[in-house]
Amino acid sequence: MEEEGSSAPWWQTAVVYQIYPRSFADANGDGVGDLAGITSQLDHLVWLGVDALWLSPFYRSPMKDFGYDVADYCDVDPIFGNLEDFDALLEAAHARGLKLMIDWVPAHSSSEHPWFVDARASRQSDRRNWYVWRDAGPGGELPNNWKCAFSDAPAWTFDAGSGQYYLHSFLAEQPDLNWEEPKVEAAMHEVLRFWLERGVDGFRADVISNIGKDPALASVEEARAKVPPFVFRNEPVTHEYLRRIRALLDTWPGDRAMVGEIPVFDSKEVATFYGAGDELHMAFNFPPLYAPFEAPAWRERIEVTTGALDPRDAWPTWVLSNHDVPRHRTRYGNEARARAAAVLLLTLRGTPFLYMGEELGLEDALVPAACKVDPGGRDGCRAPLPWSRAQGHGWGGAPWLPWPPDAAERSVEAQRDDPGSMLHLYRRLLAARRASPALRLGDFAFLEAPEGLLCWRRDFSGDCRFVVINFEDRELEWPQDDRHEVEVASDGRGESQVYDSRVGPHQALILKPTRPARA
Ligand code: GLC
Numbered sequence: 001m002e003e004e005g006s007s008a009p010w011w012q013t014a015v016v017y018q019i020y021p022r023s024f025a026d027a028n029g030d031g032v033g034d035l036a037g038i039t040s041q042l043d044h045l046v047w048l049g050v051d052a053l054w055l056s057p058f059y060r061s062p063m064k065d066f067g068y069d070v071a072d073y074c075d076v077d078p079i080f081g082n083l084e085d086f087d088a089l090l091e092a093a094h095a096r097g098l099k100l101m102i103d104w105v106p107a108h109s110s111s112e113h114p115w116f117v118d119a120r121a122s123r124q125s126d127r128r129n130w131y132v133w134r135d136a137g138p139g140g141e142l143p144n145n146w147k148c149a150f151s152d153a154p155a156w157t158f159d160a161g162s163g164q165y166y167l168h169s170f171l172a173e174q175p176d177l178n179w180e181e182p183k184v185e186a187a188m189h190e191v192l193r194f195w196l197e198r199g200v201d202g203f204r205a206d207v208i209s210n211i212g213k214d215p216a217l218a219s220v221e222e223a224r225a226k227v228p229p230f231v232f233r234n235e236p237v238t239h240e241y242l243r244r245i246r247a248l249l250d251t252w253p254g255d256r257a258m259v260g261e262i263p264v265f266d267s268k269e270v271a272t273f274y275g276a277g278d279e280l281h282m283a284f285n286f287p288p289l290y291a292p293f294e295a296p297a298w299r300e301r302i303e304v305t306t307g308a309l310d311p312r313d314a315w316p317t318w319v320l321s322n323h324d325v326p327r328h329r330t331r332y333g334n335e336a337r338a339r340a341a342a343v344l345l346l347t348l349r350g351t352p353f354l355y356m357g358e359e360l361g362l363e364d365a366l367v368p369a370a371c372k373v374d375p376g377g378r379d380g381c382r383a384p385l386p387w388s389r390a391q392g393h394g395w396g397g398a399p400w401l402p403w404p405p406d407a408a409e410r411s412v413e414a415q416r417d418d419p420g421s422m423l424h425l426y427r428r429l430l431a432a433r434r435a436s437p438a439l440r441l442g443d444f445a446f447l448e449a450p451e452g453l454l455c456w457r458r459d460f461s462g463d464c465r466f467v468v469i470n471f472e473d474r475e476l477e478w479p480q481d482d483r484h485e486v487e488v489a490s491d492g493r494g495e496s497q498v499y500d501s502r503v504g505p506h507q508a509l510i511l512k513p514t515r516p517a518r519a
Contacts, residue, residue, distance in 0.1 A: 006441055006460075010099055011202065011257040011281055012315050013440045014051035015346065015430060016353045020323045021058050021080055022066060022400060023384045024356055029396020033384070035081040039089045041387075042096055044412065048359060048423070049430030052099035054204045054259075056323055058086070059105075062112050064173040066374065066382075068103075068206060069110035073191040090199050099201040101259070106188045107210035108174040115187075116175050120159050120166070129181045132167035133159075134217065143167075144219040147226045150376045155227050167217075169210055169227040171375060179211045179241055189248055196249075202257035205245075208280070209262045209273065212238030229263045234272060242279035257281040259317060259351075265290070267301075267308040274314035282317045282351060289319055293332045293341060295454050295471040299446065302348065306444070316350030321358050327381050330364040336506035339425055339490035340469055343508035346429045347458065347467045349444035354426075357385050360415060361422035362404045371402055386411040420492050428488050428495075432510055438463040439510075452476055453503065457517075464517040469508040476503050482518070484511035 025037030035058060045053070057067035058080040067077070076082050093100045109116055118127040134143035136158070142165065146155040149170050156165040157172040167176045177184050192203065207228060212235035224230040232238075242260075249256045259282040262270045266287075273283045288301040309316050320328040320341055329338040338361055345352050364380030372379055379401055386407035387394025393407050408414060415423035433439045442460035449455040452472035458465045466484060470476050484499040490508040494500070499511050 006437075008441055009255040009257070009281075010051070011255065011259075011351060014099060014351060015049075015433065016052045016054050016101065016259075016351060017045060017048075017050040018054045018056065018322060018353055018355045020056045020356060020382055023382050025385065025387065026395045026397070026399070030079070031395065031397035031399045032079050034079065035076065035085040035089050039085070039092050042089075042092055042098065045098065046096050048427055049434060050098070050354065052101060052201065053093060054101040054353070055103060057103045057105060057206075062110055062173065064110070064171055064375070068105055069108075069112075069171065069174045070105050071110040071112045071114075073105075073109075073188075074194045087198065094199070101202040101204055101257070102195060102200050103206055104188075104192065104195075104203040104258075105206040106177065106179075106191075107207045108168065108170060108176045111173045111175055115177075119175075120162055123162050123164070127183075130178055130184050130187075131175045132178045132213065132217070133162075133164045134167070135164055144217055145222065145225045146220070146231050148172075149226070149228045152226075155231075169207070169231075176210070176213075178213075179237075180213070180215070185241065185244070189245070192245070192248060196252050196256060200256070201254070202249075202259070202281075205258055205260040205280070207263060208242070208260035209233055209238060209264055211241050212236070229265060233264045234269050239272070239275060239279060242273065243275060246275075246278050246280070259284065259353075262286075267305045271308040271312055271314055274309070274312055277313065282315055284317055284319060284353075286319075289321075289325065289328075293337050293471060295452055295469075298344070298469075298471070299454055302446075306349070316348070317353060318345055318348050318350050319353040319355070320345055321355040321381065322353070323355065323382055324376070324378055325381065326364050327355070327358065327362060329358065329361050330380070334506075335361055335422065336491065339422060340471070340506050340508035342422075342426060342429060343467065343488065343490050343510065344454075344469050346426075346433055347439055347456075347465070347510060349442070349458065355381075357383075357404070359423050359426035360385070360410050360412065362410055363406075365402045365404045367402055373401070388413040425488075425490060425492070429510075432488050436463055436465055437461070438465045449478055450476060453478055459517075459519075462516065464513055466511040466513070466517075467509070468503050468511065470503040470506055473505045475505060477501050478503055480511075483514040485514055486510075487512040 022033050024033045025041045026033050027036035059070045060072035060075045060077045061067045119131045148155040260280040262283045270285045273280050291297040291301045365383035367379040383401050383404040384399040389408045415421035437460040438458040442458035445457050447455040454469045479501040486494045488510040489495045
């Protein structure tokens, strides 16, 4: 996938597709997706045109946080299959030219992980120091005022058996690992080696900014006492850990890459996690994900992001949806906006991450109270993917969560049959991106445009594209002296025709100069 005249690694030119394994495809008909289900749909993903997959956790887990509570980092939970299924998936992906990244959850384990079972058994246990323990205050008080994610509960739980509190940034069933203990760092490096050895191309590192802690574990101002995203958001020691992780990845051949989840809402701080090119290859940067679909908000987020990353020569990432937030189709309120957003996501400079189902324009499922299962309230965006129109939508049994709205019309089958569908739009966008060095690797520059439009230009040694996004619900004009062909239109209108300066309501266009563009 290397670009002529450039030595860009695969993770800079790839479009990554996130799979939440429970909800993607179910091969054994138990209502929960599995690894064999993913393998069975790889040809569809190749047809769609993505380059790499990121799998959310499939490890052994009590599933209190649906796999982000890992009880064995080096085995597959039986609900998803086994290691042979994983190897078969990896081999099938590689045979199709797809890269495979997996989730690595280094900041906490499950409370059922043998490490924690051992650690809590006694204060003298060999692994006591693998987690973060503190005594109660003289009057039995909590060690400090930190609160965990998902609720306003304290980030500490008292372990009556051994008489101390332990720290958990998330659920009580997800005790934080203590990276100050060199054996923890070594053990988590061992996990990376285990999967590198098996042949994975990279990792998505879960809340990686959480691995380094303030050594004093001091209370903080009440308004900022929630661990993610405020407490230990950027501890100096985290960067030392990241440099050692990077050194490990760099000893493997084949550009193994890591993208880190940094739930910190300041792009300048996110940028520090790239180090001097010696920490993360890429970091998720969430401020754009939380931006409303409005031109000034997006312009600001893009400028702040590039302003933070460019001086470090750090490669951006872009993401609109994932398994933790309501889908952008739901947030933006209608399909036309979601279509325009797809053009935006796939034409910015950096690596785009798609979340399974956005290519179908799925909305969040409405989950009745009796069916809610996630302690973080994120069930809606995790609804199963409908594969076919027919009842059951390609799943053998009733799936673990309800279907998203309009599952039959939104199914893969229905949309593959309809050239005007959202699915075909994504396919055309991915094909256009693959065919254009400018879109994959080119320089990025905003162009002047009337209010309500954002327009930019991408350039890579002679290859050039213009992108126009109409954030408004009315037609706008962006006159051009040069002749352009409409290469992709978010609503399909005018494609392959000469651009006539008009941009429809919520329409987004990729324009291709018909003659070499002037600089
Ligand atoms: C990350 C994951 C989220 C999980 C949390 C704890 O934010 O994306 O799903 O609940 O970490 O592991």
